[in-house]
Amino acid sequence: MRSFGYTIKQAFIQFVRNFNLSIVSIFAITAMLMILSIFFIATVNINRAAETIKGDYDSIQIYLLDETTEDDAKMMIEDLKKTDGVEDAYYETREQALKKFKKRWGDNGYLLDNLQNNPLPNSIIIKIGDLEKADGIAKKAGAFGGVEDIKYYKNTVDKLLKMTRFIQTAAAVVMIFLIIVSIIVVANTIKLTVFNRADEISIMKYVGATNWFIRGPFLVEGIIIGLLSAAIALALSGGIYHKAVEVFGDQTRAMLSMDLVSEKVLVTNLAWMFMIIGISIGAIGSIISMRKFLKV
Amino acid sequence: MIEFNNVSKYYKSNVGLDNVTVHINEGDFVFLVGPSGAGKSTFIKLILKEIEPDKGTIKVRGEDITRLKKSGIPKLRRNVGIVFQDFRLLPKKTVYENVAFAMEIIHQPKRLIKKYVPQVLSMMGISESAGKYPDELSAGEQQRVAIARAIVNRPKILIADEPTGNLDPDTAWEIMQLLNTINMKGTTILMVTHAKDIVDKMEKRVIAIENGRIVRDEFGMYGYMQALQGTDVTFDTVEVQTRNLFRTRFKRGGGRR
Ligand SMILES: Nc1ncnc2c1ncn2[C@@H]1O[C@H](COP(=O)(O)OP(=O)(O)OP(=O)(O)O)[C@@H](O)[C@H]1O
Ligand SMILES: [Mg+2]
Numbered sequence: 241m242r243s244f245g246y247t248i249k250q251a252f253i254q255f256v257r258n259f260n261l262s263i264v265s266i267f268a269i270t271a272m273l274m275i276l277s278i279f280f281i282a283t284v285n286i287n288r289a290a291e292t293i294k295g296d297y298d299s300i301q302i303y304l305l306d307e308t309t310e311d312d313a314k315m316m317i318e319d320l321k322k323t324d325g326v327e328d329a330y331y332e333t334r335e336q337a338l339k340k341f342k343k344r345w346g347d348n349g350y351l352l353d354n355l356q357n358n359p360l361p362n363s364i365i366i367k368i369g370d371l372e373k374a375d376g377i378a379k380k381a382g383a384f385g386g387v388e389d390i391k392y393y394k395n396t397v398d399k400l401l402k403m404t405r406f407i408q409t410a411a412a413v414v415m416i417f418l419i420i421v422s423i424i425v426v427a428n429t430i431k432l433t434v435f436n437r438a439d440e441i442s443i444m445k446y447v448g449a450t451n452w453f454i455r456g457p458f459l460v461e462g463i464i465i466g467l468l469s470a471a472i473a474l475a476l477s478g479g480i481y482h483k484a485v486e487v488f489g490d491q492t493r494a495m496l497s498m499d500l501v502s503e504k505v506l507v508t509n510l511a512w513m514f515m516i517i518g519i520s521i522g523a524i525g526s527i528i529s530m531r532k533f534l535k536v
Numbered sequence: 537m538i539e540f541n542n543v544s545k546y547y548k549s550n551v552g553l554d555n556v557t558v559h560i561n562e563g564d565f566v567f568l569v570g571p572s573g574a575g576k577s578t579f580i581k582l583i584l585k586e587i588e589p590d591k592g593t594i595k596v597r598g599e600d601i602t603r604l605k606k607s608g609i610p611k612l613r614r615n616v617g618i619v620f621q622d623f624r625l626l627p628k629k630t631v632y633e634n635v636a637f638a639m640e641i642i643h644q645p646k647r648l649i650k651k652y653v654p655q656v657l658s659m660m661g662i663s664e665s666a667g668k669y670p671d672e673l674s675a676g677e678q679q680r681v682a683i684a685r686a687i688v689n690r691p692k693i694l695i696a697d698e699p700t701g702n703l704d705p706d707t708a709w710e711i712m713q714l715l716n717t718i719n720m721k722g723t724t725i726l727m728v729t730h731a732k733d734i735v736d737k738m739e740k741r742v743i744a745i746e747n748g749r750i751v752r753d754e755f756g757m758y759g760y761m762q763a764l765q766g767t768d769v770t771f772d773t774v775e776v777q778t779r780n781l782f783r784t785r786f787k788r789g790g791g792r793r
Contacts, residue, residue: 246640440626446584447689448614449641450607 247453251460258433258461265429266469269521272418272425273473276517277510279411281481284501284509285492290404292344292498300378301391302364308386313364316384323380325373326366334360346499361388419517426462426525434458434533441533451534458526466522470514478507537562537693537724538583543592545578545748552578553589554748560726562692565719567735568728570745576728579745580695583726584616585609597692614642617686617723621698623678625670631657631681632666638685656684660714676707680714687718694718696727700734712738 255262304313313331320329332340337360342349366381368374378392434441444454485500492500538560545552553575560566568576581587582594585601593602601612625634632653639649657663660680670678679699686694696715700708712734719725729735735742744752 439624443624443626443637443685444641446613446618447638447641447685448610448612450610453641 247456247460250457251464254433254437254457254461255464258429258436261429261432262461262465265425265465266472268425269422269466269469269518270472270476272422273469273514273517274476276415276418277473277477277514279414280510280513281477281484281501281506283408283411284506286404286407288501289492289498290401293400298368300366300368300374300381302366302381302384302387303361303389303391304363305386305388306361308362310362312386313362316381316386317364319384320364320366320377320381323377325368325370325377327369328367330365332363332365334358334362337361337363344498345493348493348499419521422517422521423525423528426465426521427529429465430458430462430526431529433461434529438533445534454534455527455530458530459523462522462526463519464522466518466520466525467515470518474507474511474514477510478503481506537564537597538726539593539595540579540582541593541595543582543589543594545575545582545587545589551575551748552587553582553745555592556745556748556750557592558743558750558753560724562724563719563722565716565725565738565740566727567738567740567742568726568745569730569732569735569742570751574745575748576745577697578748580618580697580726580728583693583695584618585612610642614689615691615693617689617691617694619679619682619686619694619696619699621701623670623675623682623702625678625681625685627670630667630669631662631673634670634681635685635688638688642689644689652688653684656688659717660684674707675702676710679703679707679711683711683714683718687723691723693724693726696725698728698730700729700731705733708734709737 302316310331317329317331320326335358338352338358341360342352345352364381366377368377374392378390381387382390441454482503485503489500492498540553540556540558543556544554550573556575556579568579570576578587582589583596583601585604589602593600595601596612597615599612601608604612626637629637635653635656636649639652644652654663654666657666660683662677662680662684665673665677665681670681673681679702683694683696683699694715699715700711703711708731715725715727716738742752742754743750744754
């Protein structure tokens with residue numbers, strides 16, 4: 241434990257002595273983590289959007305005119321059920337529809353409580369079994385009398401899913417790339433401290449210090465850099481996300497009837513992610529930078 | 537204390553050591569001499585396990601260090617102090633801190649550090665400089681600090697690679713006196729040097745290597761007296777005779793028993 245105190249003390253001394261470079265690498269790593277967090281934020285929200293939208297993907301919603309009776313609708317349903325490619329078709333009253341909306345809006349569902357009258361129409365929901373036949377089904381449904389509108393997102397959904405997959409892959413690639421770059425940044429910063437202390441290290445080796453004892457302060461120095469970067473990046477991305485929810489929250493709710501991933505959940509996830517990445521980047525970077533020096 | 541048995545070390549195109557067998561006993565004071573590139577540093581590096589021999593075995597304090605694991609190196613080096621020509625003091629530490637450092641990094645308790653550091657500084661005659669930084673000291677004083685650092689952990693062996701190389705003759709001679717004192721207290725000393733006058737004046741065992749081979753192994757007065765042990769010749773009579781003998785060098789090949 242005596243050596244633990246020495247290690248921590250040395251690490252801070254080194255950090256301060258190498259302050260300018262330490263700050264520069266903290267900036268660099270913070271920037272990396274910020275980009276990383278933007279990708280992360282985008283990815284988790286897009287995932288959520290994709291999940292939400294997927295629920296509509298395999299369904300066609302037929303909005304009925306107010307004068308269309310439930311019996312009329314039943315007849316349409318009978319007809320549709322016989323159609324090739326339809327798995328199921330059922331009637332949904334406007335009250336049921338409103339309830340569903342409220343549920344989807346979650347915490348913000350209360351916003352719908354103040355409505356004077358229900359703006360939603362009665363509708364028929366068709367579950368599609370065979371996606372290839374979706375177009376034909378939609379066309380047939382459109383030919384019925386008493387239909388106000390047909391909500392059918394196939395193209396949009398297709399594009400969205402493709403985009404989601406692309407963004408997820410891109411995010412993974414960029415994240416790995418950024419982590420590697422960060423490790424190199426840390427390794428080079430620590431290497432400079434190691435250079436500065438090359439004499440000291442060589443004397444330590446000659447006097448009989450163990451490798452882990454010599455490595456300790458550099459390891460801790462790397463971890464300090466990693467953790468400070470993580471803390472700064474977390475504060476910044478937390479702030480930015482808070483703003484983003486304020487600005488875009490209503491829009492996504494209106495457009496996708498979905499809430500952005502909650503700030504609390506996101507910040508907690510980012511905190512863990514940054515902490516693990518920060519420590520790993522720092523530790524791996526410093527171990528790499530020392531390899532040559534410990535050979536003697 | 538140090539045993540080389542048929543040790544060879546080859547570099548890519550050069551010979552480091554070539555089938556060297558030599559034994560250095562506990563309490564010896566040995567000079568290692570030879571032209572540049574002869575293999576002197578190779579010899580030292582092998583003792584410290586900085587490099588591995590290609591052939592042969594090396595024993596330090598009875599232990600075959602060629603079979604020692606990497607993790608055993610720190611323990612080996614704690615028993616071998618080392619002093620360099622260029623001192624290698626840490627410029628940002630005071631004299632006291634430089635010496636204390638050697639104890640700190642092998643986890644010696646503060647209590648012992650506070651006890652031993654002043655002791656060895658005083659033994660080296662640099663107690664007054666304890667609070668100074670290396671660049672405030674003369675070369676000779678810096679080498680005293682380096683020696684203090686090398687012996688503060690009480691190694692059984694002290695290796696000095698040209699410790700007087702950067703010093704003027706008077707200062708060099710002072711350093712030699714200190715090394716002699718350390719040797720008399722029981723530490724085995726192996727010193728690499730090019731300074732012929734010092735080697736001559738010290739009257740100690742001299743191992744000369746060239747092209748990686750031992751070309752001479754002379755025992756000086758010390759060896760001569762060892763040779764006389766068990767005979768009825770007394771020291772007084774020997775003393776006069778040896779002074780003459782040193783002109784011609786008392787010579788004996790191979791290892792001493
Ligand atoms: N790392 C190395 N790689 C290749 N050759 C080396 C290496 N180290 C030493 N040598 C060669 O081995 C031979 C012995 O070198 P060594 O350093 O032991 O000599 P030395 O007696 O210490 O010389 P000096 O008095 O100049 O210090 C030399 O020919 C040298 O060029
Ligand atoms: Mg040499």
